[in-house]
Amino acid sequence: xxxxxxxxxxxLRAWKLNADRVExxxxxxxxxxLQQEVAPGRNRLIYLWGHLAAVNDGLFPLLGIGPRLHPxxxxxxxxxxxxxxxxxxxASELKDIAAEIDRELWKAFSRLSATDWIAKHTAVSDEDxxxxxxxxxxxxxxxxxxxxxxxxxxxxxxxxxx
Amino acid sequence: xxxxxxxxxxxLRAWKLNADRVExxxxxxxxxxLQQEVAPGRNRLIYLWGHLAAVNDGLFPLLGIGPRLHPxxxxxxxxxxxxxxxxxxxASELKDIAAEIDRELWKAFSRLSATDWIAKHTAVSDEDxxxxxxxxxxxxxxxxxxxxxxxxxxxxxxxxxx
Numbered sequence: 001x002x003x004x005x006x007x008x009x010x011x012l013r014a015w016k017l018n019a020d021r022v023e024x025x026x027x028x029x030x031x032x033x034l035q036q037e038v039a040p041g042r043n044r045l046i047y048l049w050g051h052l053a054a055v056n057d058g059l060f061p062l063l064g065i066g067p068r069l070h071p072x073x074x075x076x077x078x079x080x081x082x083x084x085x086x087x088x089x090x091a092s093e094l095k096d097i098a099a100e101i102d103r104e105l106w107k108a109f110s111r112l113s114a115t116d117w118i119a120k121h122t123a124v125s126d127e128d129x130x131x132x133x134x135x136x137x138x139x140x141x142x143x144x145x146x147x148x149x150x151x152x153x154x155x156x157x158x159x160x161x162x
Numbered sequence: 163x164x165x166x167x168x169x170x171x172x173x174l175r176a177w178k179l180n181a182d183r184v185e186x187x188x189x190x191x192x193x194x195x196l197q198q199e200v201a202p203g204r205n206r207l208i209y210l211w212g213h214l215a216a217v218n219d220g221l222f223p224l225l226g227i228g229p230r231l232h233p234x235x236x237x238x239x240x241x242x243x244x245x246x247x248x249x250x251x252x253a254s255e256l257k258d259i260a261a262e263i264d265r266e267l268w269k270a271f272s273r274l275s276a277t278d279w280i281a282k283h284t285a286v287s288d289e290d291x292x293x294x295x296x297x298x299x300x301x302x303x304x305x306x307x308x309x310x311x312x313x314x315x316x317x318x319x320x321x322x323x324x
Contacts, residue, residue, distance in 0.1 A: 006280045007169040007300055014304040039201040039319040118168045138169055142176040142304070146311040153312035154319060157201040 004114035011117075011141055012109055018148040019102050022052060025155055026098070031091045036158040043082045045158055048151045050077035050088065053098040055147060056105060063137050064122045065108040070097050109141075117141070166276035173279075173303055174271055180310040181264050184214060187317055188260070193253045198320040205244045207320055210313045212239035212250065215260040217309060218267060225299050226284045227270040232259050274299070 001009065026034070026049045034046040043051075054073035060066040076085040089097065117138040120129040129135060163171065188196070188211045196208040205213075216235035222228040238247040251259065279300040282291040291297060 001295070003276050003280055004166045004169060006295065006298065007166060007173075007276065010280075010296060010298065010301045010304060011169075011173070013296055013301065014308065018308060042319055114165050114169065118165055118172075133163070133168065134172060134175055136168065136172065139172045139175065142172055142307070145304070146176065146180060146308055149308040149311040150315035153315035157204055157316060157319070 002114075008112075008114050008117055008138070011138065011145070015109070015141060015145045016106065018145050018152065019056075019106075022049075022148050022152050022155075023098060023102060025152065027095055029091070033158075034091050038154040038158045043154070045155055046088055046091070046094065047077065047082035048155050049094055049098065052148060052151055053094065053101055054078045056144060057101045059105060059140065059144060060108070062121050062123060062140060063108075063112075065112070066104070069101055069104060073097070112137070164276075170274075170276050170279055170300070173300065173307070177271070177303060177307045178268065180307050180314065181218075181268075184211075184310050184314050184317075185260060185264060187314065189257055191253070196253050200316040200320045205316070207317055208250055208253070208256065209239065209244035210317050211256055211260065214310060214313055215256065215263055216240045218306060219263045221267060221302070221306060222270070224283050224285060224302060225270075227274070228266070231263055231266060235259070271303075279303070 026045065029045060034049070035044055037044050038048070050073055053070065054077040057068055057070050057073060058078075060068055073089075076088060088094075118133075118136045120126070120133075120135060121137050121140050124132070124135040188207065191207060196211070197206055199206050200210065212235055215232065216239040219230055219232050219235060220240075222230055235251075238250060250256075280295075280298045282288070282295075282297060283299050283302050286294065286297040
């Protein structure tokens with residue numbers, strides 16, 4: 001592997017590690033456990049799970065690697081805070097949706113070269129990208145990896161301790 | 163910038179963004195506020211702050227970029243859970259310690275080339291590194307960036323809401 005391939009490989013491994021941890025955490029919970037709040041008055045686990053799925057699904061258009069798989073998540077998990085929408089997907093639906101997003105993102109990520117990763121993402125204009133070349137796909141990948149970690153740190157607070 | 167420089171630059175920006183967020187969050191809190199728990203029975207804010215400082219300080223030897231600046235943090239913030247050690251540094255001491263670690267790490271990071279980043283870290287042997295070339299400095303940087311985000315996500319739960 002070239003140096004640039006090794007750098008990309010490290011970031012993809014970091015993504016995968018975090019995505020797998022998140023999936024493993026939520027999949028193990030019962031429908032009742034998913035109703036727990038991470039702290040008093042804060043988001044419920046099921047909301048965090050749906051929120052992470054919705055944000056990650058947004059990477060398809062943002063990185064220009066495909067259409068959204070589940071845009072129906074957004075009104076509930078992105079545009080609204082927890083509890084604003086009464087009807088959420090079931091634990092089993094969310095499990096399938098999140099797994100599909102993870103799987104298809106991973107396939108799409110694996111097809112991108114280092115040159116693709118440092119190319120601009122779709123939310124920046126050609127003009128702005130000349131001035132701000134750091135607004136590239138790779139930065140988005142790193143930022144969404146941190147985003148998973150941010151909410152995973154919250155989610156474990158609700159987990160019943162041994 | 164070459165492709166590899168751009169990839170490193172993106173990761174350094176992600177590090178800095180998270181380090182700055184963490185510093186800004188904790189520095190704004192009073193000594194009383196730092197005694198708050200992130201959730202009932204969980205870590206206090208002051209413990210998380212010291213824990214992040216200790217873990218980040220560990221990057222000097224782990225990346226082979228210098229000696230520890232504050233090894234005295236470890237018994238309290240790494241080897242022990244919160245409340246196991248009665249006497250903690252004051253908010254003002256911790257502020258100076260954390261700022262110094264951040265500043266010196268940033269200087270050291272800025273001196274490393276892409277080739278340096280994909281070289282092995284000090285916790286892996288030459289022999290293992292041949293088989294596992296992903297155990298490099300860059301992976302450590304990404305993992306410690308996620309670690310900050312993980313605990314930052316927890317810390318904001320304790321912050322009094324507006």
